[in-house]
Amino acid sequence: MTDPNPTADLVDEHGDALRVCDTQFRQFGKHLAFAGVVRTVACFEDNGLVKQLCNSAGDGCVLVVDGEGSLHTALAGDLIAAAAIENGWAGLVINGAVRDSAALATLELGVKALGTNPRKSAKLSAGSVDVPVSFGGVTFQPGDILHADDDGVVLLPTEA
Numbered sequence: 001m002t003d004p005n006p007t008a009d010l011v012d013e014h015g016d017a018l019r020v021c022d023t024q025f026r027q028f029g030k031h032l033a034f035a036g037v038v039r040t041v042a043c044f045e046d047n048g049l050v051k052q053l054c055n056s057a058g059d060g061c062v063l064v065v066d067g068e069g070s071l072h073t074a075l076a077g078d079l080i081a082a083a084a085i086e087n088g089w090a091g092l093v094i095n096g097a098v099r100d101s102a103a104l105a106t107l108e109l110g111v112k113a114l115g116t117n118p119r120k121s122a123k124l125s126a127g128s129v130d131v132p133v134s135f136g137g138v139t140f141q142p143g144d145i146l147h148a149d150d151d152g153v154v155l156l157p158t159e160a
Contacts, residue, residue: 002060002090004035007151019155023136025112028098029081029091033149034110036062036090038140040133044068047075048125054080058089062110062148064140066133067096071114073121074099081107093146093153095135112148 011018039061041049050065054076063084067075076092078100084092091110097117098104104111130142138155140146145156 002035002037002145004033004147004149007147007149007154010147010154010156014157017157019138021136021138021153023095023114023153025093025153026115027111027150028101028104028113029109029111030105030107031091031110034062034091035145035147036060038142038144038146038155039063040131040140040142041065041127041129042131042133043075043127045070045073046122046124046126047080048123049127049129050075051080051083052125053129054084054087054089056087058084058087060088060090062091062093062146063089064133064146065092065094065096066135067094069095069114069135071097071117073097073119074117075121076111076113078103078107081109081111085109091148093148110148112153
């Protein structure tokens with residue numbers, strides 16, 4: 001697991017080489033700051049792949065979920081978050097909605113999402129895993145190092 005660094009300090013250190021996500025997320029998990037290697041899911045109103053990954057070894061990674069910004073259904077809730085904790089994930093960054101927000105606030109996990117919706121998503125596992133996903137002006141590549149806190153989400157520069 002990667003120890004989180006304040007995102008503002010990382011901007012000061014790396015300047016324009018740091019990729020800063022412009023999406024204005026809300027905090028939902030108990031861990032307000034978290035960091036780790038990026039794994040990704042691209043899906044739309046279907047959390048089957050999110051559930052599968054959170055039920056597998058997380059190795060301190062952060063799962064970045066591109067739900068295309070849909071707030072129509074939740075892509076994670078307390079059960080998926082609990083599975084993520086049990087399996088060693090550092091956090092979830094969801095370009096979409098979550099549910100069970102009161103329970104998420106008590107769980108030892110970093111969770112950022114756009115908002116909430118109590119509606120369940122489809123469970124067909126439609127989508128892709130470990131593919132580049134883009135939102136907020138940045139592309140999240142599997143293997144990137146992500147840091148998140150109250151100020152935002154950043155990706156460290158990749159070494160040439």
